[in-house]
Amino acid sequence: MIFEEEEMDDKDEYFRQLYALNDSSDEEEDTNNAREILKQSSRPPSSSFSVSSHSFSARRSQPSKTLGNISAIHRTTSAPASSTSVVRETPLLTRKSSKLRYDISTPEMNQTFSASTPPTLSSIPAPAPQRSVSTSELDTGPKLNMVPSAGINAMLSKPDERKKRKRKETPVILVPERERIFAGKTIFFIPPNDKHSVREARITNAMKYGATWTKKWTPDITHIIVDKEYKFEQIMGMLKPLMKTDSIPQNIILVNDKYTVDCIRDKILVDETQSRYIIRRDVPVTEEQEIRQPAEPRKALRIQRRKSKKDQDTPDDHTQRSEASTQSQHPQDQPDSSPGVWLPTTNAEPPVIVESPRERSPMLDVALGEGSELDTAIAEIMRFGDLPLDDDDDEEERPSSSEGNTDPDHDGSSEEDLRPRRRTKKRKKFQKQGDANSAAYVCMTGGTGITDETNPNRHTIQILEKMSKYYGRMSDTWRELSYRKACGTLRKQGVWICTFDQAFELPFIGERIATKIEEIAITGHLRRLDNAELEPEDHLLKLFLGIYNVGPVEASKFIRAGYKTLDDLRTKARLTKCQQIGLDHYDDFATRIPRDQMTALGEIVKAMAKPIDPDVNPIIGGSYRRGAKDSGDIDFIFTKPGTTHAHDLHYFLSSLVSRLTSTGFLTCALATPSHRRDDDSGSKWHGACVLPGNPIWRRIDFLLVPESEIGAALIYFTGDDIFNRSMRLLASRKNMRLNQRGLYKDLMRGPGRLKLNEGELVEGSDEKRIFEILGVPWKKPENRICH
């Protein structure tokens, strides 16, 4: 499988070509594709909600930090396995190892990659690239075809420009032609991506042995290889929309993930009808039974938990109920119409797992360390798969796993295995010190810089965000908050979260949201939301809430008053001045500001500020500082060296406002420091502005910040608000207080965190110091996106 010495020169180019192929099938595409599949499933397989990956929870619930799990890796690496000694799984191990910078025992591979593997951080997508994914792109998505040797030879003859492309994938090295057992075979993997390290290895291996890997449904598919956690019904739910038939064509071999491994081991296309390759069916359960068919005792607790609380909801219990009812579908609803053809033995018992040591279990654990470690860790996990592939044999590895613990918490390791599931895990994993559990503070982990465009969970996030907004409209503050936090968690995941178990393990995702995540992953949408947005009042609420200075209370009043349109409000409703403006420019304020316009607005203000006081330093905060590609409004922070009070800058603000107003840049004032309290509190100015040549009014905020408070102010006005709130909560748990002016210590709080004194100012001017003092790993603005 390794090239001869004389071929080495060409190898780089060969790799380059392969990389090109791999790259083109990167991230967004395959996850998108995967989702497309699910999305097209008009009706989720009834069993879908009972599918869970036990293996996953099993592995995930182990407290060890996989990234630090050296021993496990080595063990696997050095244990060639009895039954699987065949295939060289080295690519996987090598890949992991190189990423993790562990030395491993595969010299030739090492030499190939250790030097060229880019630093982990470089694999984080740039914050702002706007890579839009079009469906056409998907449809025409390149297909990896490693088969034609002529093409390969052609590739091999271009040794130049080898450095142009960054290597990010393990190259596929074809075995000698006669050994290519999969030559001419086109394989469709489920899930149709290589985001999971083990699946990736499987795909790579298959390609090494001549397979063509396709991510989209094509007529020439010969094999479908399914990850073992998928049940038959679930697969059919995914495939039917693709195939446009109710059954899998007879010429297609559908088998589980053992198949390719065995084929490669035996160097032959093994008999696919063996029971060990059969995709399991869901064991039918009665309605009364737990939806998630417990297959392991470990699950018992969760089941109990799921059953337990049937809510004390007030605002939306009707929908809650409907939601619950829709969930209890019966697996047997699912028509057994599914084809028997490809299933050699219908309803065969799940094959006994014979295999033992396979590829090492993927490192799915979100090792959320702290400090710079965090980003590295996140970068690491981003490469790994989205689904558990291993189970069964994971258990044994556990003890050793817990030793290679890179996590900051060294305490309480005793309880880990006793504590069932995530209680243990979440706490262990994120806990940092006694008083402040990091899991509760998003600010500890921040964002990853994974952009919306490339995030494998972006579709889920979109829907959950809609849920959040829906609850916001319903004035259900806390559910709104919960959903936003859950979105923040998902946003940080580099892998597609598509099962309940996966989701449930994550911070801020409880059973209810986890259930929804799975539903979204499988069906592509959320019935709860579909219903919610059908509510007639919701439409109006959404409409009225779009008005600046109209919140849930006002909007509800409008609705109760019988207003149906914005025109109704214009003509009939009594509005405040600000609301009037908000209404007049309803569409304007709803329009996002592209980043280049943000910059342009910034230049105008800066140009105006300069002559007033060249020492004043204008900073654009908000989402712009976080690197957003567009923003809802523009925030300016004005600070000046030597200042200690906002008052020191009042002259500047009034001059600036007056000048900008006279040029027509500022179009109105919405909230300005009225000196009703004549302390120097008036430090902010809200209004609207226009970019010359553009009629759209934009919301603009000015904030005066003395130099002594600039650090705290930057934090505050950079946000995002979830990040801020979490940071402040963390501060308060440490008997401190964080606001836009500074970080204060020795704060006394009474019952209900009631503030008893002001506390003593510890830091206000240095943004990083505030992070430090709070024990929060420094986050660049673009990594503070938490909602």
Add this chain to the structure above:
DNA sequence: CAGTAG
């Protein structure tokens, strides 16, 4: 004070 916004 409630409501809204940041």
Add this chain to the structure above:
DNA sequence: GGGCCTTACTG
């Protein structure tokens, strides 16, 4: 069972 950020401004 209770907390869930904190401050500023408006009317």
Add this chain to the structure above:
DNA sequence: GCCC
């Protein structure tokens, strides 16, 4: 809704 999640977390303690």
